[in-house]
Amino acid sequence: MFTIITGAQFGDEGKGKIVDMMASQYDIVARFQGGDNAGHTVVAEGKTYKLHLIPSGVLFDARLLIGPGTVMNPGILMEEIAMLSDNGVEVSPSKLGIDAKTSIIMPYHVALDGLREQKRAVKIGTTNRGIGFAYVDKVGREEIQMADIADKSRFMRKIEEIAPQKEAAIKEMGGEPKIARSEIDAYLEIGKKLKPYITDVSKEINKALKDGRKVLAEGAQGTHLDIIHGTQKFVTSSSTIAGSACAGLGVGPTKVNEVIGVIKAYITRVGEGPLPTEQKNEVGEHLREKGGEFGTTTGRPRRCGWFDMPLARKAINLNGYTSMALTKLDVLSGLKSIKLCLGYELEGKNIDYMPELSDDVSRCKPIYIDIPGWREDITDTESFVDLPENARLYVELLEELMGADIGYISVGPGRKQTFMK
Ligand code: GTP
Ligand code: IMP
Ligand code: MG
DSSP: OEEEEEESSSSOSSHHHHHHHHHTTOSEEEEOSOOTTOOEEEEETTEEEEESSSOGGGGSSOEEEEOTTSEEOHHHHHHHHHHHHHTTOOOOTTTEEEETTOEEOOHHHHHHHHHHHHHOSSOOOOOSSSHHHHHHHHHTTOOOBHHHHTSHHHHHHHHHHHHHHHHHHHHHTTSOGGGGGTTHHHHHHHHHHHGGGEEOHHHHHHHHHHTTOOEEEEOOSOGGGOTTTSSTTSSOSSOOSTHHHHHHHTOOGGGOOEEEEEEESSEEEOSSSOOTTBOOSHHHHHHHHHHTOBOTTTOOBOEEEOEEHHHHHHHHHHHTOSEEEEEOGGGGTTOSEEEEEEEEEETTEEESSOOSSHHHHHHOEEEEEEEEOOOSOOTTOOSGGGSOHHHHHHHHHHHHHHTSOEEEEEOSSBTTSEEEO
16 A cells, blocks of 8 residues: 655645644555655654654654655754664664665755755745755766765765865855865764665565555645746745655556645745735734744744635646645634635636736736625634534535535644544
8 A cells, every 4th residue: 555645735735733633543654755854743642753764654663765866965864863873762763764875965955055045036935954055966867875875985975976066156256165075074974873774675676565554745835836847936846746655656647546635724834935825914924823933943933824726726636635634624713704716817818727926826816705704713623514604615616616525624733633535
């Protein structure tokens, strides 16, 4: 059984919570793209865990894998392993496997990310974690891989080959060229510690599937931040959609059984880029405050707005969702009326699907319908029938307009605050 979970909007839909909730039923949970730009929050037994690299299944017995499609900052991984250990969760090599080919984020990637963003006339709002430049090196065939930092002579050979052009690039952007050769000893030290974790992720997952075991692929960021299909240039540097799980983990598309889309009952975005239903007013404030909409990785306030159906329709096409998990329905409680964006007006025409180009998306004027809200606190609700009538109507309307089944509904950050529709 192979299940893929991705975010259907701009990230932070609550994938961490949904993966944690499902992980007890899976044998393997694997990350297939992105890096520590992701911030997955898992709330369990009164504790809050903020995870950036380690898959959100960590609190269960599942084997965890970091696939070769990801980019990994080893220092951040070590911090995360230490944080979990402090909380009584040991992440040993029998628990976590890292693919030998996983791209390593080097100090020069982080430096270049910051320097480039500073110089951009039109900013992206990156998380400043070196993600984009690590992927540039993967595509440019100049990456350093997990296996390299675990082997001194390979690592030194690669540094000698790569450092001169990194020095030149950093210098040209006004940075400190020495960064190109910094932290080498620290990387080797971590490489030694991580060596026992090295594995062949594709081989492990394919074997598990052949043996009838269950594998969950955990996406990071969200559909509209996809490097190929997203709102370029305001995107991340990896492919965030379901198909990327097959490529990133080395599993054939014929093996996929289920694709679950996590989607908020409204929408948020962190960083720059078009967000047609954004509410820069008291509604946006309500969503931000009540939903705790501040970035897990950067702490930045997230931009908030009404649910956007044209974006959801495109996400359903791009991912081929077999069902959806609707999160944060509780955050809408207390709003007198709720707007739902059915389509857009663009150049005098009405459209019901997200346009291809970011420039067009940013010119779209949302067409809303008003739906009566509900006052009741729903955070203790345990079943669909117990929701207030207007909340049920809202969920049913979303389902009908998306043309996709909502399998799970989440009404709070905790594990128990989820039920099946
Ligand atoms: P990225 O991989 O960074 O895109 O993040 P993510 O999709 O894992 O989501 P993230 O954890 O960054 O953000 C979701 C936030 O909402 C977290 O703080 C969760 O604890 C919280 N959360 C998840 N589901 C619910 C819900 O149904 N209601 C409320 N109130 N909070 C929720
Ligand atoms: P980068 O991935 O750091 O290069 O950032 C590129 C864009 O993606 C910026 O707008 C970020 O805010 C956004 N982004 C990256 N990771 C996440 C995430 O995990 N959640 C939400 N937005 C993200
Ligand atoms: Mg997040």
